[in-house]
Each structure stands twice: as structure tokens, then as C-alpha cells.
Amino acid sequence: MKGATATVHGAVSLVNAIATGYGATLGTSLVTTARVTAVPGKGISINTRSQSSRLLNMTICNVVPKDELRRHRISVYVTSQVPTGCGLKSSSSVSTAVAMACSRVFNPDMSEKDMLAAGVDASIRSGVSVTGAYDDVCGCYYGGFNVTHNSRSSLVEHRRAPPGLASVIFVPEHRRRRSIRNLRKMARVLNMAWKAAREGRHWEAMTMNGLAVSPVLGPDPYLLNSLLEAGALGASLSGNGPAVAAVVRAGGERDIEKVFKPLEGRTITTTINNSKAFSDGL
Numbered sequence: 001m002k003g004a005t006a007t008v009h010g011a012v013s014l015v016n017a018i019a020t021g022y023g024a025t026l027g028t029s030l031v032t033t034a035r036v037t038a039v040p041g042k043g044i045s046i047n048t049r050s051q052s053s054r055l056l057n058m059t060i061c062n063v064v065p066k067d068e069l070r071r072h073r074i075s076v077y078v079t080s081q082v083p084t085g086c087g088l089k090s091s092s093s094v095s096t097a098v099a100m101a102c103s104r105v106f107n108p109d110m111s112e113k114d115m116l117a118a119g120v121d122a123s124i125r126s127g128v129s130v131t132g133a134y135d136d137v138c139g140c141y142y143g144g145f146n147v148t149h150n151s152r153s154s155l156v157e158h159r160r161a162p163p164g165l166a167s168v169i170f171v172p173e174h175r176r177r178r179s180i181r182n183l184r185k186m187a188r189v190l191n192m193a194w195k196a197a198r199e200g201r202h203w204e205a206m207t208m209n210g211l212a213v214s215p216v217l218g219p220d221p222y223l224l225n226s227l228l229e230a231g232a233l234g235a236s237l238s239g240n241g242p243a244v245a246a247v248v249r250a251g252g253e254r255d256i257e258k259v260f261k262p263l264e265g266r267t268i269t270t271t272i273n274n275s276k277a278f279s280d281g282l
Contacts, residue, residue: 003037003282006100009273010082011089011139011146012167012238012245014206016196016213018180018273019187021151024197024205025089026247027143027273028167032080032090034097036105041073047152048078048094058122063102063110074102081170082221083268085172087239091128092136095119100279116141117153130180137240143273145204147198157198165233165272168256170244172265178217180240186212203234206247217241230255247272 010030017023044060046053056076061069076098082090099118103110120132129136134153138146147157183190189212197205207224214221217237223244227235232246246256254271260267 001037001039001282002105002250003035004101004104004279005282006034006097006104006113006277006279008032008034008093008097008100008140008277009143009275010093011136012169012243012247013087013135013209013236014145014202014234015135015209015214016190016239017129017133017135017148017184017236018240019136019190020194021101021149022191022194023150024145024147024194024202025135025139026145026161026167026202026206027139028088028169029271029273030081030088030093032082032093032140034094034101035077035282036098036101037075038072038105040071040212042070043073045073045075046078046096047076052091052126052128052147055091055095055122055128056098057127059098059119062118062121063099063108063115068106076101083171083243086170086243087237087241088243088245089133089136089140089239090171091123092119092133095122096137096277098139100277104279104281108158113153120153130281136213141277143275144276145197145202147194159200160274161272164250166248166250166253167247167270167272168232168246168260169268169270170260170263170265171236171268172242172263174244174264178241180217183213186216203247206234206236210234213237219244226259227256230259232256
């Protein structure tokens with residue numbers, strides 16, 4: 001038997017890429033781990049409660065050479081702290097972890113760019129993502145601040161986040177997602193937010209994004225204002241929601257948690273992650 005594990009983190013949105021193709025994200029310390037093993041045989045077995053088997057099958061087939069697929073039975077076991085279906089980059093973290101582990105076992109010379117592209121391509125073809133979520137992939141893989149051109153799968157800028165930051169995330173009890181069609185009406189504002197992120201004005205970008213998407217996807221803009229008054233550096237819906245994320249300096253988490261307390265749902269507090277994803281052989 002041969003195998004590998006890969007550890008990747010989650011992320012939150014600074015700028016939604018749906019309307020313009022330009023996105024920005026910030027890494028969190030929520031952990032996703034993929035364990036891949038291979039024995040002689042044929043077929044793919046996926047053990048995960050959180051993600052589409054179609055997405056992960058496509059990711060595996062994008063990384064593992066065809067002759068290796070014919071000779072091995074591949075088993076994948078995934079665990080993740082990232083909540084699914086609420087804009088916290090769960091699919092990107094899982095597909096990236098699976099791509100990394102498969103690459104280490106079967107394709108060690110695969111370039112970093114091609115490895116990340118494997119998950120992006122699988123996300124588009126499986127219908128998990130409209131843009132391929134390259135901004136999300138970079139947030140999960142590199143950590144820190146990532147500003148991207150999604151349609152070109154290009155990382156425009158990566159920066160480490162300052163030390164001593166935390167993200168307080170609210171996941172509503174009722175996770176109904178709204179239509180993203182009307183986001184295009186906010187393209188001009190979202191493009192301005194992306195330019196702010198590219199220039200290093202990340203909190204301004206995050207809050208601008210939140211105010212731009214709130215009429216379309218939520219949350220109530222008054223909630224964002226309350227988070228800022230409670231000490232948040234930036235606050236926004238993450239991705240297409242419904243999770244809302246606020247970033248705060250360490251020590252200010254409780255004030256943000258108090259804003260979310262009256263709402264129906266759960267609150268997750270995690271530090272900001274600057275560490276790059278990594279893999280190990282079994």
C-alpha cells in the first residue's frame with residue numbers, strides 16, 4: 001500500500017468574484033484533511049460526509065495518470081472542520097486537499113499551478129462553482145490575503161495577514177441561499193472593492209463587498225454596521241452565503257460574538273491562517 005495525507009485550511013471572502021471574475025479571500029485556521037491510499041486493483045472509493053463524490057472523482061482523475069488509475073484501487077478519506085454549503089470554501093478546501101494527496105502519491109512532479117487547476121476544473125465541470133473559485137482555492141492553499149483573476153486562474157497578489165487576527169463567523173440555522181443573478185448589477189462596486197484589495201486596503205474591500213452584496217444575498221446591512229461598531233476591522237457575507245464573517249484583532253472576539261448572539265444559528269471563532277497547505281507520505 002502507498003498513500004499520503006494533505007492538510008488544507010478554510011477561508012472567508014473579501015470580494016465576491018461572481019459578478020466580475022475578480023475575487024479576494026483571507027485564510028482561516030479551520031482544517032481539512034484528506035488521506036489517500038492506493039493498493040493494486042481498480043476503482044475509486046470516497047469516504048466523506050461533506051462533499052460531492054462527483055467533484056472529488058473528477059479531481060482525482062485530473063491528477064492521477066490514466067495508467068495508474070487502471071492499476072490501483074484508490075481510497076479517499078476526508079475530514080473537515082469547514083461547514084458545508086455556506087460560503088466558507090468547504091469544496092475548495094476538500095478538492096485541494098485531495099489533489100495534493102493524490103499528487104504526492106501518483107504525480108510528484110506535477111506543478112503547483114497544475115495541481116490547483118485540477119480542483120478548479122473539477123469544480124466547474126461538476127457544477128460546484130460557476131467561476132472555478134480560484135480565489136477560494138488560493139485562500140485555502142496559501143493562507144493570508146489572496147487577490148485573484150478567476151477567469152485566468154491567476155494569483156494577482158498574495159500577502160501575509162498581520163499577526164493577532166481572528167475571524168468570527170456566523171452560520172445561520174436556516175441555510176437557504178438566494179439567487180446570485182442580480183449580483184451583476186453590483187459589478188461596478190465589486191470591481192472597486194477588488195481594486196481596494198489589490199492595493200492592500202483589505203478591510204475596506206471586505207466591508208464594501210458586504211454592503212454591495214447585502215441587497216442581493218444578505219445579510220441586513222445594519223448587521224454589518226453593528227459588527228463594525230463592535231470593533232470589526234471588516235465584515236461581509238462570505239462567498240454567496242449565508243455565513244457572515246467579521247475579522248477582528250485578538251481580544252475583541254467576544255464583542256463580535258455578542259452581536260451574533262440574538263440570531264438563530266451558531267458562531268465559529270477561529271484565528272486567521274498564514275500557513276501554506278502541506279502534505280506527508282504515509
